[in-house]
Amino acid sequence: MKPSVVVGAAIVRGGLLLAQQRAYPAEAAGRWELPGGRVEAGESEPDALRRECAEELGVAVAVLGRVGADVPLPGGKVLRVFGAALADPVAEPRAVEHRAVRWFAAAELPAVDWLPADRALVPALLDLVSAADSG
Template identity: 70%
Template sequence: MKSGVVVGAAIVRAGKLLAQQRAWPADADGKWELPGGRVEAGESDVDGLARECAEELGVAVTVGARVGADVDLPGGKVLRIYAAGLADDGEEPRAVEHRALRWLDVSELDGLDWLPADRILLPDLRALLTGR
């Protein structure tokens, strides 16, 4: 059931991971997450993730392999994370729908107030950044 899939992009550039800070809703305000969103009917995970990154960041991405396992979300949804890169490495992502963006090295991952589902994936994100 594709309507129950939320996809996220672990965008890595120069050994750093891109995170974005939520501005809404109130219970998520100020928390950090990976870029992404809901897969719409008729979309593949990859197409949905590319669309969401274009909407949220104003950039095109290339989507790679899965990172970690599915994370259960409220309402029977699941979160799936994919490794990604900027299609044009010279293009800078913008916080179109979020409060802020930040490039993080592996030592900074634990220092942010992540949304719970993204926090579950921190070991997998750490492994992605360190190549382990």
């Protein structure tokens, strides 16, 4: 049986990475994560990511390549992260379901209070943001 997939978006703009701050549940409130969510039955991973970004951030995204390896999650799920770009480069993502959204510079990423699954991806996220910044 293949694992249930949760997709995450590593959205980079101007050398900064977008993250969102959880409002709930209590044990996760105040911590940061990449936008994303569950892949629904019959939905492709890129389609799920586009839907989740529209629901959580109110923006359309273009889904790019994979970032890092799959991260195991509780309950037999895996987190699979993709690079993404705002379809409209001047769109401003907003916190629809979260406490806040914020753009982080590469130097800030190691110190962010990430949820554990997202923390595992910090090295890959640093590479992604650094590559975007130098490109």
